[in-house]
Amino acid sequence: MTAFLDRCRAIAGAEFVLDRPADMAPFLRDWRGRFTGAARAVLRPGSVDEVARLVRLCADERVPIVPQGGNTGLVLGSVPDASGTAVVLSVARLNRVRALDPVNRTVTVDAGVILQHVQEAAAAAGCLFPLSLAAEGSCTIGGNLASNAGGTGVLRYGNARELCLGLEVVTPQGELWSGLRGLRKDNTGYDLRDLYIGAEGTLGIITGAVMKLYPAPKASITALAALPSPAHALRLLSLVQDRAGASLTGFELMSAYCLALVAKHFPQLPRPFGSVHPQYALLEISSSESETHAVELLEGAIGAALEADIVLDAVVATSVAHSRGLWQLREHIPLAQAADGKNIKHDISLPVSMVADFIAGTEPLLRQAFPGCRLVCFGHLGDGNLHFNVAPPPGIDNESFLVNQEKVNRVVHDAVVACGGSISAEHGIGALKRDELARYKSPVELNLMRAIKAALDPLNIMNPGKIL
Amino acid sequence: MTAFLDRCRAIAGAEFVLDRPADMAPFLRDWRGRFTGAARAVLRPGSVDEVARLVRLCADERVPIVPQGGNTGLVLGSVPDASGTAVVLSVARLNRVRALDPVNRTVTVDAGVILQHVQEAAAAAGCLFPLSLAAEGSCTIGGNLASNAGGTGVLRYGNARELCLGLEVVTPQGELWSGLRGLRKDNTGYDLRDLYIGAEGTLGIITGAVMKLYPAPKASITALAALPSPAHALRLLSLVQDRAGASLTGFELMSAYCLALVAKHFPQLPRPFGSVHPQYALLEISSSESETHAVELLEGAIGAALEADIVLDAVVATSVAHSRGLWQLREHIPLAQAADGKNIKHDISLPVSMVADFIAGTEPLLRQAFPGCRLVCFGHLGDGNLHFNVAPPPGIDNESFLVNQEKVNRVVHDAVVACGGSISAEHGIGALKRDELARYKSPVELNLMRAIKAALDPLNIMNPGKIL
Numbered sequence: 001m002t003a004f005l006d007r008c009r010a011i012a013g014a015e016f017v018l019d020r021p022a023d024m025a026p027f028l029r030d031w032r033g034r035f036t037g038a039a040r041a042v043l044r045p046g047s048v049d050e051v052a053r054l055v056r057l058c059a060d061e062r063v064p065i066v067p068q069g070g071n072t073g074l075v076l077g078s079v080p081d082a083s084g085t086a087v088v089l090s091v092a093r094l095n096r097v098r099a100l101d102p103v104n105r106t107v108t109v110d111a112g113v114i115l116q117h118v119q120e121a122a123a124a125a126g127c128l129f130p131l132s133l134a135a136e137g138s139c140t141i142g143g144n145l146a147s148n149a150g151g152t153g154v155l156r157y158g159n160a161r162e163l164c165l166g167l168e169v170v171t172p173q174g175e176l177w178s179g180l181r182g183l184r185k186d187n188t189g190y191d192l193r194d195l196y197i198g199a200e201g202t203l204g205i206i207t208g209a210v211m212k213l214y215p216a217p218k219a220s221i222t223a224l225a226a227l228p229s230p231a232h233a234l235r236l237l238s239l240v241q242d243r244a245g246a247s248l249t250g251f252e253l254m255s256a257y258c259l260a261l262v263a264k265h266f267p268q269l270p271r272p273f274g275s276v277h278p279q280y281a282l283l284e285i286s287s288s289e290s291e292t293h294a295v296e297l298l299e300g301a302i303g304a305a306l307e308a309d310i311v312l313d314a315v316v317a318t319s320v321a322h323s324r325g326l327w328q329l330r331e332h333i334p335l336a337q338a339a340d341g342k343n344i345k346h347d348i349s350l351p352v353s354m355v356a357d358f359i360a361g362t363e364p365l366l367r368q369a370f371p372g373c374r375l376v377c378f379g380h381l382g383d384g385n386l387h388f389n390v391a392p393p394p395g396i397d398n399e400s401f402l403v404n405q406e407k408v409n410r411v412v413h414d415a416v417v418a419c420g421g422s423i424s425a426e427h428g429i430g431a432l433k434r435d436e437l438a439r440y441k442s443p444v445e446l447n448l449m450r451a452i453k454a455a456l457d458p459l460n461i462m463n464p465g466k467i468l
Numbered sequence: 469m470t471a472f473l474d475r476c477r478a479i480a481g482a483e484f485v486l487d488r489p490a491d492m493a494p495f496l497r498d499w500r501g502r503f504t505g506a507a508r509a510v511l512r513p514g515s516v517d518e519v520a521r522l523v524r525l526c527a528d529e530r531v532p533i534v535p536q537g538g539n540t541g542l543v544l545g546s547v548p549d550a551s552g553t554a555v556v557l558s559v560a561r562l563n564r565v566r567a568l569d570p571v572n573r574t575v576t577v578d579a580g581v582i583l584q585h586v587q588e589a590a591a592a593a594g595c596l597f598p599l600s601l602a603a604e605g606s607c608t609i610g611g612n613l614a615s616n617a618g619g620t621g622v623l624r625y626g627n628a629r630e631l632c633l634g635l636e637v638v639t640p641q642g643e644l645w646s647g648l649r650g651l652r653k654d655n656t657g658y659d660l661r662d663l664y665i666g667a668e669g670t671l672g673i674i675t676g677a678v679m680k681l682y683p684a685p686k687a688s689i690t691a692l693a694a695l696p697s698p699a700h701a702l703r704l705l706s707l708v709q710d711r712a713g714a715s716l717t718g719f720e721l722m723s724a725y726c727l728a729l730v731a732k733h734f735p736q737l738p739r740p741f742g743s744v745h746p747q748y749a750l751l752e753i754s755s756s757e758s759e760t761h762a763v764e765l766l767e768g769a770i771g772a773a774l775e776a777d778i779v780l781d782a783v784v785a786t787s788v789a790h791s792r793g794l795w796q797l798r799e800h801i802p803l804a805q806a807a808d809g810k811n812i813k814h815d816i817s818l819p820v821s822m823v824a825d826f827i828a829g830t831e832p833l834l835r836q837a838f839p840g841c842r843l844v845c846f847g848h849l850g851d852g853n854l855h856f857n858v859a860p861p862p863g864i865d866n867e868s869f870l871v872n873q874e875k876v877n878r879v880v881h882d883a884v885v886a887c888g889g890s891i892s893a894e895h896g897i898g899a900l901k902r903d904e905l906a907r908y909k910s911p912v913e914l915n916l917m918r919a920i921k922a923a924l925d926p927l928n929i930m931n932p933g934k935i936l
Contacts, residue, residue, distance in 0.1 A: 101819065101821050102706075103702055103706060103820060103821035104819040104820045104821040104822075104852070105709075105820070106819070126710075147655065148655050148659075150653050150655075154652065154653060155652075156714075158630075159653060161659070162626075162630060171912070171916070175912050176912065177910075177912050177913060177916060178910065178912075179913065181888065181890070182819040182888065183817045183818070183819065183852060183888075183889065183890050183893075184622065184623075184817065184820070184850075184851040184852055184853070185618050185622060185627060185817045185848075185851050185852070185853045185890070185893040185894050186817055186890040186892070186893065187615065187616050187618075187666055187890070187892045187893065187894055187895065187896045187897070188890055188891060188892050188897060188901075188905055188908075188909065189666075189897060189905060189909065189913070189917050189935055189936075190663060190666070190667055190671075190916075190917045190920055190921075190935075191629070191659075191662045191663060191665065191666050191667075192913065192916055192917070194659045194662035194663070195658060195659060195662070195663055195920075197659065198655055198657075198658070198659050199658055199659075203658075214713070215709045215710045215713050217713065234571060238570075238571060241573075241683045242594075242683045242756070243756060243757070244756055245682075245683050245685065245714070245715075245754075245755075245756030246624075246713070246714035246715075246756070247713075247714075247756065286713075287713075288710070288711060288712055288713030288714070288715065289711070289765070297757070349651050349652065349653045349654055350651070351569065351572040351574070351650040351651065352571060352572045352573070352652070353569050353571035353572040354572075380653075382652075383652040383653050384572070384651060384652055384653070385652070385653045420649065420650065420651075421651065422649070422651050422653070422654040422655070422656055423656060424654070424655045424656050425651075425653040425654065425655065426653050426655055427655065428655045429655070429656060429657060433656075437656055437657060440656075441656065441657065442645075442646065444639070444643050444644065444645050444646075445645060445647065445657070445660065448639070448645060448658075448660055448924070449657050449658045449660070451923040451924060452658055452663075452920065452923060452924075453658075454923065455919040455920060455922065455923035456916070456919060456920075467657055467658075468657075
């Protein structure tokens, strides 16, 4: 053990091999604070070459490796288990923006660059890097790719996967695959890039990436629409997509209960409507032409929806600043929910056309099984992605409700799978949902995944126990 | 052998197991007519279950399988080699549009559906299926996915890969992987879908797919711009992207020599300019709002480019019909080229920012090595994808020039790789470019691909000799 750590120190430098509990603690604790693992050490290499040498050493010694970026994941994918046999390998010190090419519209970054810093580098070059999510101030681009992060820009720009053109990966054998291509078209063999993306560090360690940039829109304008039901929200989505095409850059659904929670815990935020409506949609239109064009496009769409009796009431922002205020309502839902107590979370996706039927079918099942429970249902409707969270009935304390987690999961996930949906839309599997994955995936698919894992990581040292 | 064919007939029906040379001929000849392979038989199953059963039989008997769709590929990926040991398995009879969901904006199709029929099914539902390429009347969606087809819509909508949400695949063991998901977000394990896409039938047989649809634009309007150089074309691309964002749905580059070839062989087509200019760009703007909006956006962009001295002259179409006429100039380049004689073709891609430097650097090398040779250089500039073809000097006959193929490839591909480009942008590798792949890919990447192939097709019966 000591010999192993000494060899790690010889590679990365003594100060970057942590083995004191206090030093390791932040790397072992999961983002939601519900689990703390154990590790032999936390390795913090300062270069891709050091990553490769550390991995070769671990392979020689059969030491399991848990790759880690910002450690903001929600499914225990970036923390070690409790056994203490693994090392955490943090790529946080690989934090250079290597190159930005404004004509190719690409940025080449180290895996440890914070997402917000990628956004800022793009903005400084007059471009947009559209990946955006709650943890953007802490999460890293390597972690975003390993978990194929989603967020609020997926409707227009796709997931992290669709934003990546090239990767650099250290394999479980400690070899370097240099796939840092900045090409829009490249049909030369198997798509290794997309195999590593979303593999949650189980097939190798992403050390660098070439990401797509987009022309920055001239303005993004938001509207909040009040709706009778999720089915009306789907009609609104179709209507706006037909009128605005790719200019529709956001479409979020929020139930009345979600906005009531926000109003309760954040009374300083705007309350756009005088009365309460069953559902709300937050729409964002971005224009490459002008703020005026964005406002006109949005007003035209909302007007048509009002005329067609799809929308009950609506507020269209008249400026970019006003738009930010409306977005805050959506962004404060997770915070309001946390302030209100614990709940049982689901990150699900469905065919967009099934969302209303799913909600209408699943709510009664939950209310029947858990009388009085409250649903915190919101999400990225344009992507079919709901955060479908279940909170205890009034007067029931959190802990006594959380024992129902397995039963609640079963109701929700069974309904999701029956609708052709996914039990993990954007958070991944990690260790948390591994048993759920095994339950719902077909044996053929599980065996294909196992064959790939065994082929690329035959020693099973790369983030073992995650996904499979 | 006879016993094997009898068992095939028992599965697929006697009339769908072809073994007479005349019946097999169209399945054995490559699209460009330069190669004809041999096969034991051509199998034409009529259902996914028949595909699976035939594959299990072939696996039992160790008979290599060449999956085939429309057989329109350009790299010998869908025809057997000359040994006669393989069977061709055509999915052409799997030709149903299984379902179309206008709210989810997806269409689920059998692999053997002709691309144009997918486009038509989408249009009938008021949607756009944006994959478009020269062979669209003959090629199948399964072949498009197996080769990750590109075409003219990639700038806005991506390659076949980006248009696919779910797949159904028969594995080399004859098992069925049902991955026909219509989800925008799904992070549940390894990305098998993208592994099969672009694998050219070497990892399994695609039998069905869920493809993305888009709202149909209200109008698409085209302009033809005359330019001093490819570098000016890049400046024009950036300018229009900044002004039009996702409304820019096409950007094609054509040299003066390309349009001269079209004028020579198709004198009935329009000649938009009175004089000859070094380069031309064909731009297409699509508007989700109106034809007027598209024309105004395009006129504004071209006006700005003229003012900035980027563009020498330009014609902006004033209607959708006028736009089609300009597109015909671009579409007739391959036909004019073929009418003019044979040439040595390259389907290359580069970082967009490197295209002008690549052309400026490589043309002199070719002119020096092959005095008098003529370059037919055109392509999808917005994707960095050039068809960089080399025709014989005047007076030199085709055959005596074609012996230089290997030397010409070396000049072009060495230059491509030095610029960070790809030797196959949208056509794939097949058998034709296998040696080129082996030359230019790193040993690490080749070994990763071989490991995946061995894991998923350990008997090496699925399209052996292609890619690897």
